[in-house]
Amino acid sequence: MQQLESSLEQRMPPLTKSAVLVIGGAEDKVHGREILYTFFERAGGRDANIAIIPCASREPSIISERYRRIFDEMGAKAIEVMDIRDRQQGEDPVWEKHLENCTGVFMTGGDQVRLCGLLADTPVIEHIRRKVQIGEMTLAGTSAGAAVMGRHMIAGGGSGESPNRSLVDMATGLAILPSIVVDQHFHNRNRMARLVSAIAMQPDQIGLGIDEDTCALFEGDSVFGVIGKGTVTVVDPTEVTYTNEPDIDATEPLSLHNLRVHVLTHGDRYDLQHHHIVSH
């Protein structure tokens, strides 16, 4: 493990700043742990003061324990679990105190609607957003924890249909990265049609479809790099010339002309603001 982590350390970009990690779910927790190790390093490594937020999960104790053990094995200095189970509890000043010294927050999987219901517009999430914005905290979210990153969030949906509005349920996310709509377990659960449907409804956003054990790593500006075993699919509607979206019923098929799509793999980097690949 120690040896593997040393070799990973050499592959990582320089640790110049904090980061936001948007993880497609099912990240490796046993072998290389590449994504989790990147989070740990970006949070400060052996100086990391990590908070685990298990609020998306209905089994917050079990899931927290699993991540606590992993970050403990990696050598984090301190690990807190913010097991907030109702909004009132979320206003307890004890959490603010935890967050003051915290260098890394990890949001687990579960149900993104539950996570937003507990955290949206609370002092906790405002504190996190502020520290992330000024580069004093690394934030990671996996699966449901990734889904909440945008202002517009995919709350649920289906597959096996032509793109249409009823294929996707939209809700309001935590707006950590306001210009993106995230879909996770992306190719693993065949979610292209639902992400395309979401983007037809939010054509001022960029869709990011993130596969399992794969991560979009944002480093404080609008550029993200891809880490992991699968792909990050960018669905960019900036150049769209026509859609029937305003004119049809919710179950009718959506047209979208001139989408730009990028399928990115480990090591690729993309500039969200300027809508292009950072040269290979």
Added chain:
Amino acid sequence: MQQLESSLEQRMPPLTKSAVLVIGGAEDKVHGREILYTFFERAGGRDANIAIIPCASREPSIISERYRRIFDEMGAKAIEVMDIRDRQQGEDPVWEKHLENCTGVFMTGGDQVRLCGLLADTPVIEHIRRKVQIGEMTLAGTSAGAAVMGRHMIAGGGSGESPNRSLVDMATGLAILPSIVVDQHFHNRNRMARLVSAIAMQPDQIGLGIDEDTCALFEGDSVFGVIGKGTVTVVDPTEVTYTNEPDIDATEPLSLHNLRVHVLTHGDRYDLQHHHIVSH
């Protein structure tokens, strides 16, 4: 039925020439029959002399009978079934004679590998190709009958994975429309990742993902129109700036930068040669 078909007749483009219909499978055979009726009309309507090719199917008699009844109800002048069960049988001059007067050929669903195995490089398919090219015959293929239209054919594949070469089995098609790679039952069976994988391997082709009860109607030039209930997805790699395809193992995820994707619905038209939507 008669009334519905009259109303469809008014919606159809003018019947100036023969056509090739690439149908995504599961076309309506009971109610409006819009796609099958379009084939019937393009084949000559009440003057149509139709041949049904059920070779993709392992139940050629049953499937032929179903289509025979439909075209008979519509009023076709003559209907032949070309129930060819081995390649030797395919060389019988009787088929050539059938095709001489034939104005429309319909290839049913089943297994595209079986269909190509029976017809590739036979006098039958050469005769059909020639008559289609000079605009003397309308050709339709649904499901497996659609899959064979390109020079490069998707023979099979999977879903639920990041795009990768092992997700799709490629074979040689009948090359009626040589520049396209067709995938059928497209969104219904979540085939975006396999079509993207196919196009990464054949970047000089254009991918067409055709949903069920949906048709790409080619009218003798490189422009096709969309008919039906779902979408036709164009995956155009012309502007691709980078792919890792040559450098990776078959199961590693594929990257593709700068794909152009169009999701088209009923009434949309696309120019394959010039790579753009025909203005809406």
